[in-house]
Amino acid sequence: MRLNPPYLMFLGDAPDQLAAKTAQGVVDWRADICMAQLRLTGCNADLGLPDMSLEEAAEKGAKTLIVGVANRGGKISPQWAAVLIKAMELGFDIASGLHNRLRDVPGVAEAAATHGRQLFDVRHPTESFSVARGSKRPGKRLLPVGTDCSVGKMYTALALTKEMQGRGMKASFRATGQTGIFIAGEGVSVDAVVADFISGATESLCPANDADHWDVVEGQGSLFHASFAGVTIGLIHGAQPDAIVLCHEPTRTHMRGLPDFPIPDLRHCIETHLNAARLTNPEVKCVGIAINTKALSEDEANRLLAKTEAELGLPTVDPVRTGVGRLVDALP
Amino acid sequence: MRLNPPYLMFLGDAPDQLAAKTAQGVVDWRADICMAQLRLTGCNADLGLPDMSLEEAAEKGAKTLIVGVANRGGKISPQWAAVLIKAMELGFDIASGLHNRLRDVPGVAEAAATHGRQLFDVRHPTESFSVARGSKRPGKRLLPVGTDCSVGKMYTALALTKEMQGRGMKASFRATGQTGIFIAGEGVSVDAVVADFISGATESLCPANDADHWDVVEGQGSLFHASFAGVTIGLIHGAQPDAIVLCHEPTRTHMRGLPDFPIPDLRHCIETHLNAARLTNPEVKCVGIAINTKALSEDEANRLLAKTEAELGLPTVDPVRTGVGRLVDALP
Numbered sequence: 001m002r003l004n005p006p007y008l009m010f011l012g013d014a015p016d017q018l019a020a021k022t023a024q025g026v027v028d029w030r031a032d033i034c035m036a037q038l039r040l041t042g043c044n045a046d047l048g049l050p051d052m053s054l055e056e057a058a059e060k061g062a063k064t065l066i067v068g069v070a071n072r073g074g075k076i077s078p079q080w081a082a083v084l085i086k087a088m089e090l091g092f093d094i095a096s097g098l099h100n101r102l103r104d105v106p107g108v109a110e111a112a113a114t115h116g117r118q119l120f121d122v123r124h125p126t127e128s129f130s131v132a133r134g135s136k137r138p139g140k141r142l143l144p145v146g147t148d149c150s151v152g153k154m155y156t157a158l159a160l161t162k163e164m165q166g167r168g169m170k171a172s173f174r175a176t177g178q179t180g181i182f183i184a185g186e187g188v189s190v191d192a193v194v195a196d197f198i199s200g201a202t203e204s205l206c207p208a209n210d211a212d213h214w215d216v217v218e219g220q221g222s223l224f225h226a227s228f229a230g231v232t233i234g235l236i237h238g239a240q241p242d243a244i245v246l247c248h249e250p251t252r253t254h255m256r257g258l259p260d261f262p263i264p265d266l267r268h269c270i271e272t273h274l275n276a277a278r279l280t281n282p283e284v285k286c287v288g289i290a291i292n293t294k295a296l297s298e299d300e301a302n303r304l305l306a307k308t309e310a311e312l313g314l315p316t317v318d319p320v321r322t323g324v325g326r327l328v329d330a331l332p
Numbered sequence: 333m334r335l336n337p338p339y340l341m342f343l344g345d346a347p348d349q350l351a352a353k354t355a356q357g358v359v360d361w362r363a364d365i366c367m368a369q370l371r372l373t374g375c376n377a378d379l380g381l382p383d384m385s386l387e388e389a390a391e392k393g394a395k396t397l398i399v400g401v402a403n404r405g406g407k408i409s410p411q412w413a414a415v416l417i418k419a420m421e422l423g424f425d426i427a428s429g430l431h432n433r434l435r436d437v438p439g440v441a442e443a444a445a446t447h448g449r450q451l452f453d454v455r456h457p458t459e460s461f462s463v464a465r466g467s468k469r470p471g472k473r474l475l476p477v478g479t480d481c482s483v484g485k486m487y488t489a490l491a492l493t494k495e496m497q498g499r500g501m502k503a504s505f506r507a508t509g510q511t512g513i514f515i516a517g518e519g520v521s522v523d524a525v526v527a528d529f530i531s532g533a534t535e536s537l538c539p540a541n542d543a544d545h546w547d548v549v550e551g552q553g554s555l556f557h558a559s560f561a562g563v564t565i566g567l568i569h570g571a572q573p574d575a576i577v578l579c580h581e582p583t584r585t586h587m588r589g590l591p592d593f594p595i596p597d598l599r600h601c602i603e604t605h606l607n608a609a610r611l612t613n614p615e616v617k618c619v620g621i622a623i624n625t626k627a628l629s630e631d632e633a634n635r636l637l638a639k640t641e642a643e644l645g646l647p648t649v650d651p652v653r654t655g656v657g658r659l660v661d662a663l664p
Contacts, residue, residue, distance in 0.1 A: 132558055132559040133559075134558030134590045134592060134593060135592055190527060191527050192526055192528065193527050194524055194526060195522060195525050195526070195527050195563045196523040196560065198562040199558060199561070199562065224611060226466030226531060226569045226612050227465075227466065227531055228463075228528065229531070229565050229569055230530040230563065230566030233565050234562030237559075258466045275604070279558055
């Protein structure tokens with residue numbers, strides 16, 4: 001799976017900005033390949049890109065229509081289907097982050113076949129993966145882990161990759177979720193892989209590489225999340241990280257979606273993730289902590305970062321407020 | 333998914349007894365529902381059951397043809413397909429533990445539709461599962477865990493269930509793999525579930541129950557197996573065990589399929605599994621150790637059991653040589 005840029009971002013009739021969260025993430029990180037947006041009547045989201053019709057975008061060289069928006073009621077409307085089919089007539093491939101598969105939308109598979117276009121359902125891995133081997137392979141790997149889901153692991157991974165590349169280091173972002181895949185143009189939705197192959201899929205995502213090359217693997221879930229820890233540990237074992245960064249959101253009162261479960265203590269959380277990671281890389285270390293302080297004032301944020309750093313003895317940053325340079329400084 | 337007994341065990345042209353390992357496991361535990369075996373020319377396996385033709389078994393009331401044998405080269409031969417189709421004409425449902433899906437065998441889906449028969453691919457869950465909730469639910473649960481894969485977790489779970497039922501306790505075996513599903517007549521192959529739903533599928537497998545009822549959940553993998561730990565931790569979190577039993581095979585020199593990985597120390601292995609289990613059941617305890625001493629002499633076996641028991645301070649049994657009574661005595 002390899003998506004062709006540039007992208008035309010399809011927002012459909014997204015009712016609000018939140019429904020276009022995935023598309024916004026792609027624009028935030030890959031403005032260079034996001035040519036324009038296509039909005040239908042009733043769309044209340046705006047990515048700040050030029051609005052273009054399919055025809056205009058095709059003429060200007062856009063190659064892939066990105067469906068990075070949540071659709072209403074889990075159904076793709078006939079109106080959306082017509083846009084997808086028209087896009088393929090005009091030369092676009094289609095990449096979708098919807099739960100529904102593109103080929104299940106009436107007319108879409110036929111149009112792809114007729115016009116020789118590709119359909120990418122980034123939530124639905126189509127490759128066959130091998131069972132993980134577990135053998136140590138060349139190259140270095142960094143994996144953000146989290147106290148919870150949705151605490152900034154993808155943002156941290158992207159910020160780390162950018163910082164490393166900016167310093168002239170060899171570094172690649174490796175996407176494991178839908179937004180990350182649109183950003184990287186490739187990757188594997190590891191939470192959608194068959195359970196036996198979580199680690200194997202991760203091994204194939206960040207294969208052997210130059211000894212001084214860093215794969216920065218997008219993290220998923222948390223070992224403290226009772227719904228998703230299987231994905232997390234498989235990702236950890238497959239990535240064989242040399243370094244982990246703990247990501248945290250300080251205003252969360254319980255684990256996402258699980259009111260019974262408290263947020264774990266940071267030190268305990270780091271130790272638990274390191275213990276799991278040692279199975280496939282005994283040398284793994286935690287190089288620091290990334291806290292999403294968006295909900296705090298500047299003063300509160302600075303106090304929290306300083307306090308956490310003092311308590312845990314690890315560089316503690318907010319990727320947005322302070323950047324991640326100090327985490328890169330601490331890499332082994 | 334609920335398989336109808338009695339079973340006719342189909343061995344096809346199994347080249348040796350090992351190829352019929354799954355079928356043998358079903359006969360070992362459920363002789364009461366295994367009416368007969370059906371062997372084709374070239375079959376070198378024997379379950380010790382009466383040989384019957386499809387017609388004879390149908391006439392005597394067999395309801396389900398169990399394909400509990402490995403097929404050569406991963407392809408179902410035309411000869412096998414003819415047997416499956418004929419069986420459905422005669423009234424059988426078909427349950428298969430093959431990697432291939434029954435409906436992908438030419439003619440099989442059509443015959444099932446024509447004759448109103450059911451096809452059960454026990455390796456391929458067809459239900460839709462929910463994401464795990466993690467909430468504590470009534471009833472008690474016991475989960476065997478392992479130092480490695482294939483160390484006797486299913487055997488131990490079945491022996492524990494039998495012992496508990498023999499004492500008049502309320503106990504149900506909950507199957508998580510193909511052999512277990514044939515034995516129980518129902519269950520979920522958790523290693524074949526989409527990664528996000530491992531824990532959720534396990535929750536649905538052993539739902540809320542009477543306060544004094546024990547679900548004995550078939551274990552899978554090991555937290556020390558770099559290929560499959562995702563399945564193991566998801567199973568642990570979903571089962572919320574009140575008690576675990578550590579299963580071990582003492583002659584194993586490295587983790588199954590992974591020559592780079594040593595077998596973990598037993599105490600460390602127990603602690604690691606308990607730490608994971610505490611997330612969804614802080615009261616979990618390890619009630620003992622089950623060692624498969626088949627490869628040892630009687631003397632060696634007794635010495636090993638005594639030594640392990642003394643070192644770890646936990647009842648240590650071989651389910652075959654000593655039975656599992658002392659583990660049941662130790663249940664909370």
